[in-house]
Amino acid sequence: MSASQTGAEVRLIGIGKRYGKVTAVKPLDLTIEGGTLVTLLGPSGCGKTTLLRMIAGLEQPTEGRLLIGDEDMTLLSAGERNVSMVFQSYALFPHMSVLDNVAYGLVSSGLRRRDAQEKAEAALETVGLKGFGARLPSELSGGQQQRVAVARALVLQPRVLLFDEPLSNLDARLRRSMREEIRALQQRLGLTVVYVTHDQSEALAVSDRIVVMRNAEIAQAGTPEELYAQPESVFVATFMGEANHLRGTIERVENGMASVALDALRFALPARGLPPGPVDVVARPEAIRLAAEGAEGMAGRITRATYMGSHAEYVVSTPLGELFVIAPRQRTLLPKGSAVAVMLDVEGVVIVRP
The missing domain is CATH 2.40.50.140 (Nucleic acid-binding proteins)
Known part of the structure; x- marks a missing residue:
């Protein structure tokens, strides 16, 4: 994994999502600068995960456009976007070794197995798991499984890396160390990261900018310092601590x-x-x-x-x-x-x- 990797800008232009008569995300505009970590923060049902899934290509917007870099990705499938997602459940294959889990996406896309495994070894080293490739996921701790999931996403060299409540299955101490690792990795590799959580302290710790969502729309967006010290509403003030x-x-x-x-x-x-x-x-x-x-x-x-x-x-x-x-x-x-x-x-x- 090279430190020269640079993330792409993500632009959401009037993007919204409805399921029948239910509005999951009201039309909104949002720009996520390349190489920054932006957190979507809010209570359950506010629309943050739907927004993340639209960026990933797992949900199609009802209206609006999505640009990654200068390319319009609105109608492209998840596989055509060069975007990787780390899920809350990690979604590792239990019967595969750690190395094969990380290499899976590369092999599936047609890369030779040996080349894919070399890249997977480098990705594991990037997340501090050098030498763990032969183990099964069941032989790892929760924090180590989380790192494998991150390595599997990184190995594809995505233009945007997405996290959906990535630390919710970990205990409090491990959550703190893992969020620090994710932040350090993002800064070292210059990745564009969109990170979903409902945990205010997590958002404050990792973010360049935080987008607080409420009732399917943006309540306020800004730096952690701006949102904590200068909230624009009672909701944002009480949600940010x-x-x-x-x-x-x-x-x-x-x-x-x-x-x-x-x-x-x-x-x-x-x-x-x-x-x-x-x-x-x-x-x-x-x-x-x-x-x-x-x-x-x-x-x-x-x-x-x-x-x-x-x-x-x-x-x-x-x-x-x-x-x-x-x-x-x-x-x-x-x-x-x-x-x-x-x-x-x-x-x-x-x-x-x-």
Whole structure:
């Protein structure tokens, strides 16, 4: 496998999919730059897997066009697209050796067996499985089987590599190491990768850009940092990690900054085009600070306290409702029932549309 491999740009132009009267994907536009990893993120039934399968050629769009590079692939079959897909189930042949599993696609396309196996050996080395070729899939761990599935996709030198919930069958620790391996491989080979998951932390860890989907359409697309720090809606904010949804009031707007009232608290926040009046506010749990009763801030009372090793988690009852708070590790956990003063760091607070 050479490091010179460069992925192709993928462009979806007004692409949509209906099954009878059911709309699986509303017509949408999306450009995936060559050599980047873009994640389609969203809850079950939002359309992300249907979109992935349309890129793969496993589903035909009802409308719109699909371009890979400069070529219109809309009507081409999966086999004509030079796109490889890694499935959630890995789909390895249990009776074949690891080497034969990886070489299968090449042999099927007419390459001589010896040449196919040489390429398969190189692909296995690329994913860190040199010397595993003679084993059966049943003799491998879940993480190793995942790597075999990736090698089988890579050996075809695809212009686009697709992942459908690839880590959902692995335990938490293995998921973390595998997502790091997939990201490192993508960057080293310059692959274009489209990656489907419903796991926010996975999306944040691997992506150049994230496309958050809801109700068969794109809710917001951007870098991980943009989506976490500047969500455009309550849905995106709460889907991109823990978030407290508060109701406040914009008292006035000057020079693009809004004076926002949250009970006794006052903030100057970017207005984001919103006028004075009631407003939805999102506060990240790590942006909430607790101090002793009587300190500056809003009065609150701890209703739940949980020691998490590296940090503490609290639920605090306030005039704004219950707030979920993540606090740095302290020597002693604040006990349930403690009266506290609550303050918010502006950096973790943002105005959003409902």
